[in-house]
Amino acid sequence: xxxxxxxxxxxxxxxxxxxxxxxxxxxxxxxxxxxxxxxxxxxxxxxxxxxxxxxxxxxxxxxxxxxxxxxxxxxxxxxxxxxxxxxxxxxxxxxxxxxxxxxxxxxxxxxxxxxxxxxxxxxxxxxxxxxxxxxxxxxxxxxxxxxxxxxxxxxxxxxxxxxxxxxxxxxxxxxxxxxxxxxxxxxxxxxxxxxxxxxxxxxxxxxxxxxxxxxxxxxxxxxxxxxxxxxxxxxxxxxxxxxxxxxxxxxxxxxxxxxxxxxxxxxxxxxxxxxxxxxxxxxxxxxxxxxxxxxxxxxxxxxxxxxxxxxxxxxxxxxxxxxxxxxxxxxxxxxxxxxxxxxxxxxxxxxxxxxxxxxxxxx
Amino acid sequence: xxxxxxxxxxxxxxxxxxxxxxxxxxxxxxxxxxxxxxxxxxxxxxxxxxxxxxxxxxxxxxxxxxxxxxxxxxxxxxxxxxxxxxxxxxxxxxxxxxxxxxxxxxxxxxxxxxxxxxxxxxxxxxxxxxxxxxxxxxxxxxxxxxxxxxxxxxxxxxxxxxxxxxxxxxxxxxxxxxxxxxxxxxxxxxxxxxxxxxxxxxxxxxxxxxxxxxxxxxxxxxxxxxxxxxxxxxxxxxxxxxxxxxxxxxxxxxxxxxxxxxxxxxxxxxxxxxxxxxxxxxxxxxxxxxxxxxxxxxxxxxxxxxxxxxxxxxxxxxxxxxxxxxxxxxxxxxxxxxxxxxxxxxxxxxxxxxxxxxxxxxx
Numbered sequence: 157x158x159x160x161x162x163x164x165x166x167x168x169x170x171x172x173x174x175x176x177x178x179x180x181x182x183x184x185x186x187x188x189x190x191x192x193x194x195x196x197x198x199x200x201x202x203x204x205x206x207x208x209x210x211x212x213x214x215x216x217x218x219x220x221x222x223x224x225x226x227x228x229x230x231x232x233x234x235x236x237x238x239x240x241x242x243x244x245x246x247x248x249x250x251x252x253x254x255x256x257x258x259x260x261x262x263x264x265x266x267x268x269x270x271x272x273x274x275x276x277x278x279x280x281x282x283x284x285x286x287x288x289x290x291x292x293x294x295x296x297x298x299x300x301x302x303x304x305x306x307x308x309x310x311x312x313x314x315x316x317x318x319x320x321x322x323x324x325x326x327x328x329x330x331x332x333x334x335x336x337x338x339x340x341x342x343x344x345x346x347x348x349x350x351x352x353x354x355x356x357x358x359x360x361x362x363x364x365x366x367x368x369x370x371x372x373x374x375x376x377x378x379x380x381x382x383x384x385x386x387x388x389x390x391x392x393x394x395x396x397x398x399x400x401x402x403x404x405x406x407x408x409x410x411x412x413x414x415x416x417x418x419x420x421x422x423x424x425x426x427x428x429x430x431x432x433x434x435x436x437x438x439x440x441x442x443x444x445x446x447x448x449x450x451x452x453x454x455x456x457x458x459x460x461x462x463x464x465x466x467x468x469x470x471x472x473x474x475x476x477x478x479x480x481x482x483x484x485x486x487x488x489x490x491x492x493x494x495x496x497x498x499x500x501x502x503x504x505x506x507x508x509x510x511x512x513x514x515x516x517x518x519x
Numbered sequence: 520x521x522x523x524x525x526x527x528x529x530x531x532x533x534x535x536x537x538x539x540x541x542x543x544x545x546x547x548x549x550x551x552x553x554x555x556x557x558x559x560x561x562x563x564x565x566x567x568x569x570x571x572x573x574x575x576x577x578x579x580x581x582x583x584x585x586x587x588x589x590x591x592x593x594x595x596x597x598x599x600x601x602x603x604x605x606x607x608x609x610x611x612x613x614x615x616x617x618x619x620x621x622x623x624x625x626x627x628x629x630x631x632x633x634x635x636x637x638x639x640x641x642x643x644x645x646x647x648x649x650x651x652x653x654x655x656x657x658x659x660x661x662x663x664x665x666x667x668x669x670x671x672x673x674x675x676x677x678x679x680x681x682x683x684x685x686x687x688x689x690x691x692x693x694x695x696x697x698x699x700x701x702x703x704x705x706x707x708x709x710x711x712x713x714x715x716x717x718x719x720x721x722x723x724x725x726x727x728x729x730x731x732x733x734x735x736x737x738x739x740x741x742x743x744x745x746x747x748x749x750x751x752x753x754x755x756x757x758x759x760x761x762x763x764x765x766x767x768x769x770x771x772x773x774x775x776x777x778x779x780x781x782x783x784x785x786x787x788x789x790x791x792x793x794x795x796x797x798x799x800x801x802x803x804x805x806x807x808x809x810x811x812x813x814x815x816x817x818x819x820x821x822x823x824x825x826x827x828x829x830x831x832x833x834x835x836x837x838x839x840x841x842x843x844x845x846x847x848x849x850x851x852x853x854x855x856x857x858x859x860x861x862x863x864x865x866x867x868x869x870x871x872x873x874x875x876x877x878x879x880x881x882x
Contacts, residue, residue, distance in 0.1 A: 163555045167562040170763065178548050178557050185545045192526045192841075194541050196721060196768070199530040199844055232596045232724055233745060236759035240743030268744055354760055358559060361595055361724060361762040378741055380603030381631055382596060396599035397717055399724040400533065401764060405559070478555075481562055 164503035166493040167481035168311050168456060169334065169355040174498045177358070177408045184404060195404055200397045209393060212403055215410035219419060222343050222366055227389045230398055231363040235333045235352035237383070238363060239268035242305070242329055244379045245386075246348065246371055247273055251302035254278040254326070256295065258317075259286040259310030260487050265331060269305065278304060286313040288448045292321045303327045303347050303371075309335035311355075312485035314458025314492065315447045320345045327371065335455050336364070337413060338497055339423040347371045353402060355455070356497045357409045362402035413497065422497050429495045429504045430454040436511050442519040443511065446490075460490035466518055467491065473514065479507055527866035529856040530844035531674050531819060532697065532718040537861045540721070540771045547767055558767055563760045572756060575766055578773035582781060585706050585729055590752045593761055594726040598696045598715035600746070601726060602631035605668070605692055607742045608749070609711065609734055610636055614665035617641040617689070619658065621680075622649040622673030623850050628694060632668065641667060649676040652814045655684045666690045666710050666734075672698035674718075675848035677821025677855065678810045683708045690734065698818050699727070700776060701860055702786040710734045716765060718818070719860045720772045725765035776860065785860050792858045792867045793817040799874050805882040806874065809853075823853035829881050830854065836877065842870055 165172045188195035189204055198205055213228040222228065231238070242265075247253050251273070255266040257280035269275040278297055279290040297304065304326050308317040311334040320342040321328065327347025336351035343349070348367045354360040365385065372386040381387055382396050416422055434452060437443040437459050445452060445459045461467055470491065474482050484490040493507055528535045551558035552567055561568055576591040585591065594601070605628075610616050614636070618629040620643035632638040641660055642653040660667065667689050671680040674697040683705040684691065690710025699714035706712070711730045717723040728748065735749040744750055745759050779785055797815060800806040800822050808815060808822045824830055833854065837845050847853040856870055 165556050165560055167560070170560055170562060170760070172560055173557065178559065181559070182545045182548045185541050185548070193528050193843075194536065196541065196544070197528055197530070197533055197535055199533060200723065201849075202844075232600070233743075234595065234759045237595070237743055237745045240745070244741075244743075271740065352760070359764060360563065360760040361765070377634065378607075380596075380600055380607075382600045382603070396597045397533070397715070397723040399762075401722060402724070480556075481565075486564075 163478035163480045164500075164506055165480050166499075166503070166507070168485065168492060168494045169496070170360055171355055171494055171496050172498050172500075172503070173358055173409070174412050177405070177412050177498075180408050181405055195401060198400065200394075200400055205400060208407060209398065209403060212407040212410065215407065215414070216364060216366070219337060219410060219413060220341055220343060220366070225369050226343060227367050227369060229365050229367065229385065229388050230393050230403055231350070231365055231383070231388070232361060232399055233363065233383070234361055235331055235350060235363055236264070238331065238350045238365075239265045240272065241379070241383050241385075242348070242350070243269050243272035243275070245375045245384065246329070247302055248374055249273055249376065252276065252298075252300060254295075254297065254301040254304035256280070256290070256304065256306045257282060258289055258307060259313035259315055260485065261310055261312065261331065261333075262305070262307035265305055265307060285446060286310065286315055287446055287451070289315060289317050289451045292323065295323075297323060297326060299325075301326050303329045305329045305331070307331045309453050309455050311456050311494075312458075312488045313447070314445070314453045314456045315451050316453040316455065318450060327368065337419055338426050338455055340419050353406055358405035359399070359402035362399045362406065364406065416497075426454045426495065426497065429499065429501065430457055432504050432508050433457045433459075433493060433511070436508055440515075440519070442515045455495060457493045457495060458484060458488065458490060459492070469518070470514055474507075474510060477506075477510060479510055526841035526843045527863075527869055528843050529858075529862075529866070529870065531848065531855060531857045532859070533723055534718055534857055534859050535861050535863075535866070536721055536772070537775050540768070540775050540861075543771050544768055558764060561763065563757070563763055568763060571770060572761065572766060575770040575773065578770065578777070579727060579729070582700060582773060582776060583704055583706060583729070588732050589706060590730050590732060592728050592730065592748065592751050593756050593766055594713070594728055594746070594751070595724060595762055596726065596746070597724055598694055598713060598726055599627070599631075601694070601713045601728075602628045603635065604742070604746050604748075605711070605713070606632050606635035606638070608738045608747065609692070610665055611737055612636055612739065615639065615663060617658075617660065617664040617667035619643070619653070619667065619669045620645060621652055621670060622676035622678055623848065624673055624675065624694065624696075625668070625670035628668055628670060648809060649673065649678055650809055650814070651811045652678060652680050655686065658686075660686060660689060662688075664689050666692045668692045668694070670694045672816050672818050674819050674857075675851045676810070677808070677816045677819045678814050679816040679818065681813060690731065700782055701789050701818055703782050716769055721768035722762070722765035725762045725769065727769065779860075789817045789858065789860065792862065792864065793820055795867050795871050796820045796822075796856055796874070799871055803878075803882070805878045818858060820856045820858060821847060821851065821853060822855070832881070833877060837870075837873060840869075840873060842873055
């Protein structure tokens with residue numbers, strides 16, 4: 157267990173946050189920015205909150221070196237809402253969207269997207285159990301695709317794109333929920349990036365979207381105004397009350413990320429953490445990882461015990477020593493250790509040590 | 520200024536919260552329910568959070584004596600999102616919705632609702648400056664109306680329905696955002712009640728909906744799955760990550776409301792608070808209230824100074840003594856004091872005293 161008697165939390169999200177961010181968040185519930193009232197009591201129309209939103213947008217732009225022709229907006233409803241809102245906002249009824257299916261979440265995006273028009277799979281790894289990322293050269297990309305949707309990191313399956321794909325003129329739309337701000341991104345390959353913030357950035361319910369300006373202006377008439385990307389961009393997220401506490405937490409997380417040195421520093425750190433676990437998994441046949449090494453996620457280490465009968469004991473013993481939430485996603489089974497930006501090295505070391513010890517005792 | 524050197528906050532929402540709720544919320548960010556991690560770090564699939572959601576739903580049902588054939592669900596996107604999602608979920612494309620227009624927010628609901636089909640105004644007080652609530656006997660209710668939408672309390676205009684209207688067989692749909700849990704409600708007159716929680720219940724972004732079961736099952740195909748009332752009801756709000764911190768705050772606010780004696784006790788208390796201010800306003804011609812007395816809001820006291828040139832000074836002097844956020848809604852102008860459940864009597868007394876003193880000096 158870490159300091160303050162807490163446990164180590166490997167949940168896939170909501171997930172571990174830095175103690176300093178939690179401390180600052182607590183303080184904001186008492187007296188926010190010396191205003192003598194809590195952030196939860198602050199009017200969203202006030203100058204303080206306007207400044208907070210502007211600052212947080214700039215922090216996102218700065219953290220990922222976002223070019224000037226992209227807008228950053230805050231959306232509500234979680235990333236799953238965008239599975240519908242992306243086609244409602246960006247896909248004209250006569251156009252076709254491509255989807256790359258690489259796991260549970262890209263399949264959900266595809267399933268929902270199909271309800272709004274022509275969406276087809278340009279590549280899928282379903283047949284090999286989502287164990288890899290197909291090379292762009294294998295994608296059935298037709299020139300008339302309006303956009304191509306990808307899920308660069310699959311939280312449930314532990315598979316991650318090895319880089320930002322180059323689809324030429326076809327804009328990528330990416331659900332980066334579980335890898336957002338964990339690595340540098342070549343933004344210009346994307347027409348839109350969206351991310352639920354409950355992984356690397358704290359609160360559930362909030363979505364950050366980075367949208368290339370020329371993608372806007374195509375919303376279908378039935379798009380609800382508060383979910384209309386262009387309307388929210390033009391009104392700078394002030395059509396309705398934004399998720400204020402969530403935006404504040406994101407601001408605090410971006411401060412913290414900056415204090416760590418930004419994505420250029422946290423990225424190799426994230427790789428190193430995941431390698432500690434993958435090394436143990438690969439050492440012999442006791443554990444296994446279903447994903448081909450070069451496509452393994454640095455955020456969600458999905459693995460299993462070859463003798464599945466050990467799994468309940470593994471989870472129970474782990475919990476007994478404060479290593480929590482190591483069960484895999486309900487659709488994927490097995491085990492999973494999520495290592496978002498805020499996961500401390502001590503947590504990874506403790507889990508690695510527990511895994512090695514467990515194998516020694518039962519292997 | 521109140522204890523702890525804080526100010527009195529008359530904002531229309533997000534608004535003042537009870538200090539004990541803020542204290543409990545702060546504690547939850549450190550160690551939630553003895554789990555040794557923060558509520559913000561808790562997995563939404565865990566038993567603790569399931570129990571919290573179940574408990575909070577039951578608290579809502581208990582607080583308003585909700586009959587068994589109604590479901591309570593938590594939605595995201597704020598009340599404004601429901602302006603679109605209500606017709607998407609509840610209004611078949613060939614059906615007609617009625618709207619009662621009594622101020623800024625009912626007009627917004629009507630404007631958005633019209634984008635989804637046949638919506639017409641059954642009654643409006645626009646011609647008299649939203650100074651009253653039209654009697655049901657004056658509403659142009661046709662039997663074929665699928666539902667009738669009302670906004671029982673108009674936050675921007677300070678006008679409030681004197682009770683729950685009886686529309687016979689036509690189900691009412693009510694945006695109760697700014698009066699939810701401030702008074703007892705005859706639930707059975709409603710097909711659906713929805714309320715953004717940033718007024719009487721704390722956090723921005725969360726919506727509580729109470730839906731009569733027979734209203735479900737009519738969602739249009741283009742309704743996003745996460746915003747589909749029936750789907751979220753069937754899945755008990757677990758289609759996607761709920762607004763966890765928001766739900767916890769609502770739970771704390773319902774605990775607090777219960778400690779105050781519930782809506783039967785808080786309702787006369789709310790009336791009494793508003794009467795303190797209306798009495799001063801009506802005492803002579805210095806101040807005025809544009810709303811006819813029997814329709815005046817007990818939540819949002821909207822008023823003005825007859826000599827408008829005094830208004831900037833009124834706001835500046837009020838702020839100087841810690842009476843904050845008294846400017847009216849941007850669409851209505853004038854002044855406004857919001858008196859949600861958590862507004863302390865001392866705040867009302869301080870404002871009343873300031874108003875009397877200001878009038879004495881400038882009247």
